[in-house]
Amino acid sequence: MKPSVSSLYQAVELNQDIPPLLLGERCNPNGSKAFREALLAEDWDGCLKIALDQEARGAQVLDLCVAYAGRDEAADMQQLTRLFAGSCKAPLMFDSTSPETLEQVLPLYPGRAIINSINLEDGGAHLGRICRLAKKYGAAVVALTIDQQGMALTCERKVAVAKEIYALAVDKHGLRPQDMLFDLLTFTVGSGDETMRTAAMETLQAIRQVKQELPGVGFTLGVSNISFGLRPAARKVLNSVFLHKAIAAGLNTAIVDAAKVLPYAAISEEDRKVCLDLLFNRDPDALMAFIDHFETAVETVEAEGGRGILAEEALRQKVLKGDKEGLEDLLTTLRGRWRPLDIINDLLVAAMREVGELFGRGELLLPFVLQSAEVMKKSVTLLAPYMEKADDEAKTSILLATVSGDVHDIGKNLVDIILSNNGFKVHDIGIKVPAEEIISKARELQVDVIGLSGLLVKSALLMKDNLTQFQAAGLTQPILLGGAALTPKFVAQDCVPNYQQPVVYCADAFAGLKSIRAFEEGKLAATTWEQRAIAANRPGPQQEVLERSWSVPEVPFLGCQQVTDIDAEKLFAYLNEAALFRGRWGYRRGKMSKEEYAVLHRDTILPLFARLKSQVLEEDWLQPQVSYGYFDCYSMENQLVVQSESGEKRFIFPRQQSSPGLCIADYYRTAEEEGDKVGFFVVTIGAQLSKITQQLYADNLYHDYLMIHGLGVELTDALAQYWHEQMRIEMRIQQPQQGEMTAHVAQGYQGSRYGFGYPACPDLDAHLPLFELLQPEKIGVSLTESYEMVPEMSTSAIIAHHPQAKYFSV
Template sequence: MKPSLASLFQAVELRQEVPPLLIGERANANGSARFRSLLQAGDYDGCLRVGLDQEHAGAHVLDLCAAFAGRDETRDMIELVSRFARSARAPLMIDSTSPATIEACLKIYPGRCIVNSVNLEDGGETLRRVLALVRRYGAAVVALTIHETGMAMTVAEKLATARRLLDIAVGEIGLRPSDVLIDPLTFTVGSGDPALRDAAAQTLEAIRRIKTDLPGVHTLLGISNVSFGLAPGARRVLNSVFLHEAVEAGLDAAIVDAGKILPLASIPERAREAALDLIYNRTDASGRSPLERFIDLHAHSTPSAADSPGKPDAASPEQALFNCVVTGTREGLADEMAILLRRHPPVAIINQILVPAMRRVGEQFGRGETLLPFVLQSAEIMKAAVTLLEPHMDRAAAVKPVRILLATVRGDVHDIGKNLVDILLTNNGYRVYNLGIQVTAETILEKAREHHVDLIGLSGLLVKSALMMAEMLSQFEAAGLRVPVLLGGAALTRRFVAETCVPRYGAPVVYCPDAFAGLQAVQDLEAGRLRPTPLDARPPAPEAAAPAHRPEPIPHPEPPSPPPFLGVRYVSSIDLEAVLACVNEEALFRGRWGYRRGGMSADAYAALVASKVRPLYESLKQRLREERLADLKVAYGWFPCWRDGDLVHVRDGDRVHTLAFPRQAMPPHRCVADFFRTEADGGDVAGLFVATIGEVLGRRAREMLDGNRYHDYLLLHGLGAELADALAEHWHAVMRRERGVPEGAARGARYGFGYAACPGLDAHRAVFAMLRPESIGVTLTESLQMTPELSTSALVTLHPQAAYFAV
């Protein structure tokens, strides 16, 4: 019998008579905004319709994935597999990284399916667990050529990894070679990254080698990864041609949107040849890269109605400008603008082309179809276009009547979030007055009246900033202000805004969790539908009262070896490479830079990181080195101390400083002071440090913002913020080593002032009195914030039970 899959209704051979086996990709919470929204709404029948649509479009197998943050993946998959099993003729591909979810699905599916996927990323531990399930339930399995150090890039690496995967699956677990579908991974050739120019050709050759060197095994690819970053029409052509070449090389199965694959004969010969040149990295006599030629060929092609509903014809300058903004492409911008100025008034160009284009970008971001860095690239193009229009118009006429005042509240020096809001609002045509950081309520009231603003946006990072916003609203109310206020910042929650902030002010107060929520709020104001953030319809869980007695004391084992000194030291010769090694790349890429996976498949996101994000990171690290953007310095010390209830008394020579810490109102009622010994128990030693990366990087980032280089600003500022955290992590490790804590051991914790466990900044007075970090260029503002902004401070304890918590 030929290797096959099966549903309740039919068997499907893995190796099709006319290959490839087509696996529909749209019933996937990470690859389809429509499917994801249906899943979030609990519309399982709607999710089934997405799968059936793929079946009707020609898919032989349906990939099914319900992994989405905040949802119970196993429960969702059980619901979906049950429905798909009863209704879909096509067999399923169970797409999950959770062995528990995979087993739950395999138990209830009445046929033979594929499990997607396994790899060697963790050395094979998860691989072996999942393969054991695959064998127990008689399934097939997709194996990705990912090893312990990353994704296989070259033919030799892909083949070697495939061989290792097969050795474990067949030799150890007992599967048949035909049960395994090797995915040699393909990466985008549409990014312009020199390292990926031959990525498609490497993948095609790897397919040939796998088929000849590993007899009996099947091959599979996620086809659309090869075209990531290109325009929709160009992607469709490249995907179709690449699929044809992959089948010629021996590909057995392809994960695709079957309805968007074009017959090769329907693609014009010139477009087909350009796609082949790009796939095989072939240059012509002109010396232009195949990517340039391919993009140029498709730059003026007419998109389908689905790609560009209701827009002018793609060959027109109007559509070309629209596309420049949406794709963040500067090439040809000046020429298109020159033509358009002969056709339209400048204000019409802004309101009818540029603003709708930015709105399209915002919609794509909201659906998870684009990422924040690309949004900022689009904003740069919008800004450049407006700059070209300015000499030809009355500037006031081009600006929407809505005026917004933005400010980081008094006591806070962080402004990256507020600046992103400024960029989005300005480049959607609104008039923004950005007052900067540490702005008082009095200044906001004065400027709001001076500029007759329609909306005020307050921002702040720290817990104290959230309390300051509530206080400012009371001041606005007392002053008789009636302008709606938007609140944003990491420490805010919807509940805090609804319960604490909204009742203090007579005009709408709106919680904005991100920059795009701010833009939506302005649009709601224009449409007359802006409303205060409401209370959650569900009653909040009752909060326990603060404990009437202290919690059980934490035992204090013998401390590690004594510190090498008491007092303070200053360090300026810190190894940049050691600090870079502590950078949390996931926090940088996803959090600071906004390169989140969103709706992308795992392969597509990995390709994005490999082709675009990591090269950006490596380039910026080199700039750090060459331009000396980071001036790493630390003031730190060890000081005798003892606990007294919720207080820690710290001795510095003849003086004693007292640090007060809040205690949790809910169990386990923890307080930072708990991790230090009392005076009766012999006292303890507290570590303190202030660390900074200096002022240069922050100044350079500000220059980028002022120069409308929004994307570069986001990247450099984000790297600086993460580098400051990495310096704190590095120095925490240094202090642990000084006390004899073994390398890599996680004993103790560092508690940053202004954050979850000790949200107040009052302790900074004592910390600065003891460490005197003015010697390394760090000072305190009137509101006890540190400058330069990219500086950190912390209290260090080496108690083995010390953990991070919020009060």
């Protein structure tokens, strides 16, 4: 039987008919920055993507290394072994010198693996244990020619160490010669170190000699070591020429990034010559000749399908695709012929502008826009050390703030991401910013435009008041307004008249970007609104007639209680997936066909959701808790009077000014009708998840920031939905219908809940009497000076049990 290794899905021969067998090298935190970042973030799906990308580019075996300072190597290796085993067709090579780690992962792997590696650095102390494991589990073994004197540099020492390892592994521990893959080591010829001028020659000669003296063994090499320190485009050619010569010498497997190897026939005669001169030390000036040759060559990088494209086009594609893999090498290539600042202004900003145009046409979804922004941000970070001090005065500058009393920052942060990664200078001065501070900062920073954000109805009203203060203070900057409670009509009719400069409604971050560009072109104009009806001819509101003889349910207790032992996993059964996927995450169908969106849903959205759900639960990011209660009450016009041991509390609700003229107080009995009850709750999923999203934003991980923040907001709503159900059960009003927990399509139950701060009851001042009734401080929820709840991912509600109660806006 031919020597082979295997995965769950296929067997792969070690000796290919057309050598070498390619061993993918990118799943290694010490060699791949992308893999290191994914590993440190415990982004297991990200690690898997790197593995699958290598398979797609031709890797036949995947080298898996997780040893990194501060990490638990055994735990990480077990995690990824299970994941890779079920998802990768290519067999695995476990890159670890720890017998303890190998003992734990080899039994998990449903195939024949390779162990990388054994050596004699410790005199052979570990070699015996690893060889016994290899024999027990049928694994092949990579053997490095290292002994207690160090790494073997000359052919003579490489052969001697190989023979010594062979005697122990084969003759003593019973491995077969075909189970052995000798890595005879190679070192860079690009460093200028005189002792390394013959490094390639020593390795090639050692392969020939060991093959002759130890029949049946195989060989492998970390091919890219030969070119370490040289420019990326030059390395690719040198690696490919060296690999060709090593195969001729007897190499049958190679540890290499398959995407960075060229066919020998595709390399020009001129390129081959300078490589061979360097590898075989044919000329004392071979290294400088090699460097000069590739310094002046027109450099291309390999795109999908193997075709060469200009590095400039490759960078554009990376931005459009949100692909950070290999970005550092690509930018190093570009720095050879572009100033770093020109790369940013002429290449990156142009690509991000294209991203914005694609988003505007509905051809690119928000999650992918944020991945593009991550590429932009990382590129700027990588280029920064090479830039002269930039003159920022020429950049349009924007001051961003969430208005006083509003703790929500997701909208503001998205604007910051889009604007800053399109080349504008953004000053983000935070959340809960009073008008006086905005005025002061606008003057101090001399910004060109001011952008204000706010989520709640009260925030919209505060923006209107702020504009009056800005006018009185003499500000002259245009103002951009955004937030969920804003409408173009409100901005045009209530805000624009209060300020003499343009006041512009921005529906989203890209509307903000469009406005900034209009400002630069001198075309920014205030939002206008065409009145669509004549008020005098509009009929007055007709109030809906509500049933007044409904039966009031019994409540289990009067007063408040706290519940702190809620199973976090339960919340996912109440999660509104449509609102999460399409609303919070931005995975809307847009211009996609049903079939295309189904593929996106299956291959992107659901795996992402499954990964985050697992992470949220396994790492205990949720601490769901509730403070709730039931109280006697009666209604009086637009008020609900609630009776408690500490006295009466009054809640005042607005009434619709158009038909059917509803008000929440209408759903409760009057004092004359007697005997009604009201329920309230405050729920929170705790502060941990908010802290995690803040760190992701600080780390420029915009995609994960949006995904996890959106998941947290919807889980908060899921907790509210779950607890509303518990209260209906306690009151013995209509039980939840089958499918209620997941559908959210039809209400399917009696009564309704109304969140404070939202359209039917927008006044957050109502939190003062609510907190006096429920004492949610006991579950860690407090109020800001403007009556918003902290932690951010908390919500409150009043519960109406009236059979006709429904959600409505004022």
